[in-house]
Amino acid sequence: MLDFVIESVIKVVVVFAVLMLFVAYTTWIERKVLGRIQVRHGPNRVGPFGLLQPIADGLKGFFKEDIIPSNTDRLLYALAPALSIIPALLVVAVIPFGDQFTLFGRTITMRITDINVGLLYILGLAGLGEYGVMLGGWASNNRYGLLGSLRTAAQMISYELALGITLISVIMVSGSLSLVEIVEAQAGLWNVFKPILWVPFILYIICGLAEINRTPFDMPEAESELACGFNIEYSSMKFAMFFMAEYAHAISLAALITCLFLGGWNLPFVATPGFLKLPVFLAKVFALVFFFVWERGTFPRLRYDQIMRFGWKVLMPIALANIVVVGLYYTVIA
Amino acid sequence: MMLAMFFLAAGVAVLGALGVLLCRNPIHSALGLVATMVSLAVVYLLHHAEFIFVIQLMVYAGAVMGLIVFVIMLLDIRREEAASSRFAPGKVVGVGLAGLFFVAILVPFTSRLTGRMGGMTESALERIGSVQYLSDQLFGPYLLPFEIASILLLVGLVGAVTLAKKKL
Numbered sequence: 001m002l003d004f005v006i007e008s009v010i011k012v013v014v015v016f017a018v019l020m021l022f023v024a025y026t027t028w029i030e031r032k033v034l035g036r037i038q039v040r041h042g043p044n045r046v047g048p049f050g051l052l053q054p055i056a057d058g059l060k061g062f063f064k065e066d067i068i069p070s071n072t073d074r075l076l077y078a079l080a081p082a083l084s085i086i087p088a089l090l091v092v093a094v095i096p097f098g099d100q101f102t103l104f105g106r107t108i109t110m111r112i113t114d115i116n117v118g119l120l121y122i123l124g125l126a127g128l129g130e131y132g133v134m135l136g137g138w139a140s141n142n143r144y145g146l147l148g149s150l151r152t153a154a155q156m157i158s159y160e161l162a163l164g165i166t167l168i169s170v171i172m173v174s175g176s177l178s179l180v181e182i183v184e185a186q187a188g189l190w191n192v193f194k195p196i197l198w199v200p201f202i203l204y205i206i207c208g209l210a211e212i213n214r215t216p217f218d219m220p221e222a223e224s225e226l227a228c229g230f231n232i233e234y235s236s237m238k239f240a241m242f243f244m245a246e247y248a249h250a251i252s253l254a255a256l257i258t259c260l261f262l263g264g265w266n267l268p269f270v271a272t273p274g275f276l277k278l279p280v281f282l283a284k285v286f287a288l289v290f291f292f293v294w295e296r297g298t299f300p301r302l303r304y305d306q307i308m309r310f311g312w313k314v315l316m317p318i319a320l321a322n323i324v325v326v327g328l329y330y331t332v333i334a
Numbered sequence: 335m336m337l338a339m340f341f342l343a344a345g346v347a348v349l350g351a352l353g354v355l356l357c358r359n360p361i362h363s364a365l366g367l368v369a370t371m372v373s374l375a376v377v378y379l380l381h382h383a384e385f386i387f388v389i390q391l392m393v394y395a396g397a398v399m400g401l402i403v404f405v406i407m408l409l410d411i412r413r414e415e416a417a418s419s420r421f422a423p424g425k426v427v428g429v430g431l432a433g434l435f436f437v438a439i440l441v442p443f444t445s446r447l448t449g450r451m452g453g454m455t456e457s458a459l460e461r462i463g464s465v466q467y468l469s470d471q472l473f474g475p476y477l478l479p480f481e482i483a484s485i486l487l488l489v490g491l492v493g494a495v496t497l498a499k500k501k502l
Binding site: 073075121123125127130131138153154 | 372
């Protein structure tokens with residue numbers, strides 16, 4: 001019991017530290033790649049290639065004045081950034097980022113936990129994640145902030161449905177709700193190579209982008225019409241926490257797509273040697289993070305009514321029809 | 335360890351429920367309800383009901399409460415109107431129902447007095463909490479009730495849309 005607790009605590013601390021490092025450097029990747037897409041250099045003053053920029057930004061966040069506007073709901077104003085980042089961090093608990101290795105005669109698995117409803121757990125946390133954004137905008141007593149929160153709530157609820165329904169076909173193909181078993185089932189043949197899962201793959205990426213509020217669905221913080229959106233009144237570390245939550249969400253979405261469709265730690269078509277599993281997983285995650293930045297630099301933002309119409313009238317019916325198609329495929333043909 | 339976790343979760347649930355009753359601000363009340371729902375989910379998890387745990391998180395703590403908070407924000411209710419202290423028939427009905435519910439909660443405790451225990455022992459709970467068992471039951475012996483329930487929900491959904499929309 002005691003060694004289990006010690007092992008878990010060490011794992012949680014290590015995963016948290018590495019995740020925070022990734023979050024910091026995802027902002028650097030984003031600024032650098034977006035810069036290149038827009039034919040400019042991006043950050044290049046702090047350290048070689050601007051590599052120390054995220055650290056400088058973090059320090060700046062700590063030392064800036066924390067402004068609390070008057071007439072805010074102080075409790076919720078302070079609570080909102082925390083409510084926003086906690087679900088983003090909790091998702092990582094069920095993501096398997098590697099197989100297992102032996103250290104001092106102990107077999108250590110490369111995941112914090114493997115619960116048999118891992119996939120549903122992630123969907124549940126996604127539902128909780130919207131509170132931070134909603135309350136942040138409401139508590140800061142600002143019209144732009146409130147509008148941003150309302151948009152977020154509506155958008156997240158709409159796309160969460162399609163997201164959950166899309167996942168059903170992955171569950172049907174894998175026959176499990178545990179992420180570890182889903183990844184293990186893909187050894188040799190990734191889910192993305194199965195034609196029956198091409199539609200869910202594309203749907204999942206679209207809904208996922210809407211879920212983490214990235215372009216072309218970054219309605220909650222459309223600068224041009226909302227002057228920033230839900231986090232307009234936030235400054236200092238509270239703003240930084242919203243910012244970190246956003247990138248932590250992006251990384252966990254990338255990790256999830258990797259687990260569900262891109263084979264997790266498996267190489268395509270060949271057996272993966274043990275020492276390559278973690279690097280393979282991380283390479284896929286960062287390829288997806290690069291994709292998220294790339295599409296942000298490419299697509300214009302949709303209008304709000306377009307987003308809602310697209311979610312309910314296009315994505316939902318396709319996701320529902322897709323379940324029927326996958327079901328028929330498995331009962332009739334396979 | 336499990337007992338400590340249970341008391342922690344149960345304590346938060348009770349505090350949240352008190353918050354729902356005592357907070358004047360509707361958003362604070364709604365958040366108290368969210369806290370209660372989340373800690374109830376933890377209680378379910380401690381009883382090996384993993385599926386109910388995630389469904390509680392997803393449906394109640396996430397979707398239903400998200401919608402309630404959304405509506406409160408949309409209507410922008412800042413404070414509750416001063417509550418009327420006069421006698422209302424609704425209060426009597428409410429107190430009566432709450433009393434009945436309290437009696438219903440007390441029923442399981444009678445097993446302590448009579449010494450007769452129910453079938454839900456810890457090992458039985460561990461077996462029936464899993465997704466596999468639940469789906470075997472839902473799509474096996476309980477298929478018809480399951481389908482009837484889903485048709486009922488669908489009818490409710492269609493009815494709500496018809497009532498809310500003036501022009502279809």
